[in-house]
Amino acid sequence: GENVEQHPSTLSVQEGDSAVIKCTYSDSASNYFPWYKQELGKGPQLIIDIRSNVGEKKDQRIAVTLNKTAKHFSLHITETQPEDSAVYFCAASRYGGSQGNLIFGKGTKLSVKP
Amino acid sequence: GAVVSQHPSRVICKSGTSVKIECRSLDFQATTMFWYRQFPKKSLMLMATSNEGSKATYEQGVEKDKFLINHASLTLSTLTVTSAHPEDSSFYICSASSVAGPDTQYFGPGTRLTVL
Numbered sequence A: 001g002e003n004v005e006q007h008p009s010t011l012s013v014q015e016g017d018s019a020v021i022k023c024t025y026s027d028s029a030s031n032y033f034p035w036y037k038q039e040l041g042k043g044p045q046l047i048i049d050i051r052s053n054v055g056e057k058k059d060q061r062i063a064v065t066l067n068k069t070a071k072h073f074s075l076h077i078t079e080t081q082p083e084d085s086a087v088y089f090c091a092a093s094r095y096g097g098s099q100g101n102l103i104f105g106k107g108t109k110l111s112v113k114p
Numbered sequence B: 001g002a003v004v005s006q007h008p009s010r011v012i013c014k015s016g017t018s019v020k021i022e023c024r025s026l027d028f029q030a031t032t033m034f035w036y037r038q039f040p041k042k043s044l045m046l047m048a049t050s051n052e053g054s055k056a057t058y059e060q061g062v063e064k065d066k067f068l069i070n071h072a073s074l075t076l077s078t079l080t081v082t083s084a085h086p087e088d089s090s091f092y093i094c095s096a097s098s099v100a101g102p103d104t105q106y107f108g109p110g111t112r113l114t115v116l
Helices: none
Strands: A004-007 A010-014 A019-025 A032-038 A045-051 A056-059 A062-067 A072-077 A086-092 A108-113 B004-007 B010-013 B019-025 B032-038 B044-051 B067-073 B076-081 B090-097 B111-115
Touching: A004 A086, A010 A019, A019 A086, A019 A108, A032 A062, A045 A056, A045 A062, A072 A086, B004 B090, B010 B019, B019 B032, B019 B090, B019 B111, B032 B067, B032 B076, B044 B067, B076 B090
Parallel strands: A010 A108, B010 B111
Antiparallel strands: A004 A019, A019 A072, A032 A045, A032 A086, A056 A062, A062 A072, A086 A108, B004 B019, B019 B076, B032 B044, B032 B090, B067 B076, B090 B111
16 A cells, blocks of 8 residues: 655754655555644644646745656645644645545654744 | 534433534535544544434444434534433544535534533
C-alpha cells in the first residue's frame, strides 16, 4: 500500500523567513496531494492541494511542487508569520480527493519565532 | 466554503459505556464521510469510509462491532464507540465530501474522547 514519508518532523524559522516541508510517496498511481494545517485541538484545514497533471501550484504565500518521477512533493511557505505556527500534514491518494483514502505523513511542527 | 461540524467537541466517559459522536455537513450534501483517529502528536489514521445509505467500509484492524458507523442522511454520520475502554481514548475526526462538489475532503474540528 501507499506510504508517505514527511520531513522534517520539527521546523523552527524566524518570522519573515521561508519554510519548506518535503514528502515522498511510494505509490506511483497516487494522483492527489493535499496539504493540511492543524492547530492544537482542532481538525485539519486544507491549505493547498495539487494533482498529478500539474507540477506546481501557488496561492499567495503558499506553494506546492510535485515531482512525479521522483515521487516527492513539497510545501513552500514564504514570508512566514507567527500565525503560520502549527502542525502541517501532507497526504496522498490514488483515488482523487473526495472519494479516496488519504494516506497522511507524520506531520511537521512548524514554529515561527517573532 | 464547506463546513463540517462535530458534536460533542469533548467527552469523558466511564469504561464500559458507549459514546456517540456526530458529524454534520452544514452547507452541502455529503455523499461520502470518513472517520479518522489521531493519537497525541501522531498522524491521522483512516478508520472507515461511509457512503450515504450504505454500510461503512472499515480499514484493516478496525473492529466494526466496536466502532459503529451510521450514515443515514446526506448531512449526518455518527460514530458510536461501544463498551469504551481507556485505550479508545483518542481524537476522532470526521471528513466529508460530495460527488457534486470539489474533489476534496472537508474536515470537522474533531472530538476528544477520554475514557476513564
